[in-house]
Amino acid sequence: MPLLTIKELNSTTKLWVWKISETWDELFQSVVLKDVSLARLETMKSESHQKGFLSVRKLLISAGYTDFDLYYDEFGKPHLNDGKHITISHSFEFSIIVISDEVIGADLELLKEKTLKIAPRFMEIFHLENLSHYEQMKKATVIWGIKESVFKIKNEPGISFPLHIFEQQFNLEDKKTIAELRFNNKTEYFDVVFDFIEDYVFVCAFEKNK
Numbered sequence: 693m694p695l696l697t698i699k700e701l702n703s704t705t706k707l708w709v710w711k712i713s714e715t716w717d718e719l720f721q722s723v724v725l726k727d728v729s730l731a732r733l734e735t736m737k738s739e740s741h742q743k744g745f746l747s748v749r750k751l752l753i754s755a756g757y758t759d760f761d762l763y764y765d766e767f768g769k770p771h772l773n774d775g776k777h778i779t780i781s782h783s784f785e786f787s788i789i790v791i792s793d794e795v796i797g798a799d800l801e802l803l804k805e806k807t808l809k810i811a812p813r814f815m816e817i818f819h820l821e822n823l824s825h826y827e828q829m830k831k832a833t834v835i836w837g838i839k840e841s842v843f844k845i846k847n848e849p850g851i852s853f854p855l856h857i858f859e860q861q862f863n864l865e866d867k868k869t870i871a872e873l874r875f876n877n878k879t880e881y882f883d884v885v886f887d888f889i890e891d892y893v894f895v896c897a898f899e900k901n902k
């Protein structure tokens with residue numbers, strides 16, 4: 693059951709989730725790649741990364757696109773030829789794409805102890821007060837995902853997770869919050885939604901209209 697879900701995040705934004713259960717060969721045989729993508733695939737060392745890359749092409753097909761409709765800018769940020777916004781993430785068994793009329797950034801992260809361990813390096817740890825150990829791990833992973841998602845939107849050199857990206861107070865049940873980027877003497881705001889897919893955290897940030 694490779695295409696796990698399609699979900700509307702709002703009226704012009706959809707999430708596609710792929711659960712990677714195929715072999716490398718099955719994935720490779722089922723997509724057509726342009727030369728630049730084939731060349732990039734060859735540079736990826738791990739099979740897991742390659743399968744993530746190939747499964748994203750399967751998601752593109754599910755969304756009515758092909759590899760030929762996708763290109764990357766010099767920072768590695770993906771774009772669609774038709775002007776819609778796309779964001780991509782892959783992590784072990786899952787890959788996701790989000791396509792929207794809005795400017796978006798999304799991240800998928802496996803829940804792991806290490807994220808909680810390094811939390812003081814990337815977030816304000818008072819956000820983890822009064823939570824069980826498992827909830828702390830979930831919240832730290834959501835906050836990491838928020839920072840990755842905002843970073844994917846802004847994509848500017850010099851942005852630091854602990855120094856420039858902040859999340860407003862939220863509870864895990866809320867499944868939404870607001871993030872702030874305080875950078876270069878201005879503050880920008882982002883609506884954030886998040887959810888849990890098996891042992892993974894999905895986060896999507898939307899640039900708020902200025």
Ligand SMILES: CC(C)(COP(=O)(O)OP(=O)(O)OC[C@H]1O[C@@H](n2cnc3c(N)ncnc32)[C@H](O)[C@@H]1OP(=O)(O)O)[C@@H](O)C(=O)NCCC(=O)NCCS
Pocket residue numbers: 744745748767768769770779780781782783798799800813814840843844845847851852853854
């Ligand atoms: C670019 C970055 C956001 C990718 O995130 P990741 O968790 O490693 O990987 P993900 O699977 O979630 O995302 C990978 C996808 O992001 C997209 N991407 C890559 N660079 C991007 C960029 N500059 N902007 C937006 N999207 C980008 C690509 O689509 C890529 O997948 P693909 O090349 O297979 O199409 C991440 O590597 C990064 O640089 N983060 C900032 C690191 C940082 O500041 N850390 C501070 C710690 S305190």
